[in-house]
Amino acid sequence: MTKPYPIQQKYKDQEKETSVISLLFVISVGLSLVPGLIVGGVMYEREKNLKHMQIISGMNLCSYWIVNILFDILKMEVPMILCCVLLYVFEL
DSSP states (O other): OOOOOOOOHHHHHHHHHHHHHHHHHHHHHHHHTHHHHHHHHHHHHHHHTHHHHHHHTTOOHHHHHHHHHHHHHHHHHHHHHHHHHHHHHTTO
16 A cells, blocks of 8 residues: 655645635735726716716715715725635634
């Protein structure tokens, strides 16, 4: 019966480092798609002239911008928190 040579520690460390780098690459590519969602919303607002319609309806300009920035932050924070929770759950 033949047995393979045991894997040396430096190769185990190298494999672990490679998997961490590839995981970080995949996460960064996934999170880089989120700003496209924000830009798409801005372009939709610009195309449909939604800000003008809300101002005509009586919305305060300051509250429009505050709500707009809060939702943009929320659109980025939810995927970030979800990503951190999943990394913790799967012990990565």
